Amino acid sequence: MKLATAIVLAATLVAAVLSLQPANAVDDAPNSRVQLIEVEQQTPYLESFAGVTAGTATTSIVRRVSGVTFSSQAYAQLDNHNGDQSRATFPIEVEAGDLYGIHAAFVKGPNFGVVQLELDGRPLGGPFDAYAAALGVEPAKLLGTVALAEGKHMLTMTVVGKNEASTDWLGGLDLLVLDSTAAAQPTPTAVATAEVGGSVPATLALSLGTPPRFEAFVPGTEREYTAQTQATVTSSAGDATLTTSDPGYLTNGAFKLAQPLKVTLSKTTWDAPTSGEPVDVTFKQAIGARDPLRTGTYAKTLTFTLSTTNP
Known part of the structure; x- marks a missing residue:
């Protein structure tokens, strides 16, 4: 009878603090997505540190403290008396893997400190200041959303400080609630892919100014004598080479100059594509003092070629 009463009290408390649907009878089918964990019923691993206050050695312990205001009429108390980061770890068993909203009902009072919960080494929410003028239990707080696999997990309570008004460093935890319906759900998204692109035709373009x-x-x-023009090179190839035909000699009908024409290019090779790149073309013609010159125009047609071995 006592066990049944404790179960009813626990269900009633959770209904109040989480706004769950109240049970109409003790034997109502439980909500399979909500798990209540009475922390004081778990077997803790205590990591305690000995401290000295006014010459008296003190050591933290974990105890089960009874009280009718608490779920199952008891809570887990970390009886701690120093700001020494003492902590207690409670193994808990998750019945079904899911994404859960994690609620915790902290105990508060005039001699309680600031506590931080962790689940499997990850912080749950932020530090909770458990100081209050009178002993009581805080309404269950949502500490965040965590994906939990079925099986054993570790819940740790650490005293990280205290309110200036508090007279001691105690920590207390009444109830842990795993509620999959309270888990923050990721924003629904729809994903589609589209490939966009364009092709480049094989291009080798050369123009002269x-x-x-x-x-x-x-x-x-x-x-x-010197004369200049400019070539413009465009290439989509992996490499390119610019060449000119043999300049030879300028001619005027049946006559030609005594000295050959010279042609130089400011750039002749490329190892990557280029677009609209200017290349300076310089022509030089030497005339000697005794070179014969025939009235008229001396000229020669030259061929410039842009080629590639890697189209």
Whole structure:
């Protein structure tokens, strides 16, 4: 009879603090997505630290403290008396793997400190200041959403400080509630993929600017004449080479100049694609003082070629 009463009290408390649907009778079918864990009924592993206060050695212990205001009429108390990071770990058994909203009902009072809960080494919520003028239980607080597998997990309570008004460093935990219906759900999303792209045709393009013109050649005067133009190179190939045909000699009908034409390019090779790149083309013609010159125009047609071995 006492056990049945404790179960009814636990269910009533959870209904009040979590706004769950109240049971109409003790034998109502339980909600399979809500698990109540009476922390004081778990077997704790205590990690305690000995401290000294006013010359008196004190050691933390974990105890089950009874009280009619608590779920199952008892709670788990970490009887701690120093700010030494003492902590108690409670093994808990999760009945079914799921994404759970985790609620905890902390005990508070005039001699309670600031506590932090962790589940499997991960913090649950932030530090809770358990100081209050009178002993009581805080309404269950939602501490976050955690994915839990079926089986054993470790719940740790650590005293991390205390309120200035508190007279001691106690920690207390009444009830832990795993509620899958309270879990924060990820925002629904729809995912689709679309491939976008464009093709590049094989391109080798070469253009020449204004045809180069030398100044008038002056007979009997030694001089080197210079003329320039510009080529524009576009290539989609992996490499490219710019060449010119043999300049040879400028000719005027049946006559040709005594010295050959020279052509230089500011750039002749590429190892990557390029678009609209300018290349300077320089022409040089040397005339000697005794070189014969025939009236008229000296000229020669040259061929410039842009080629690739890696289209």
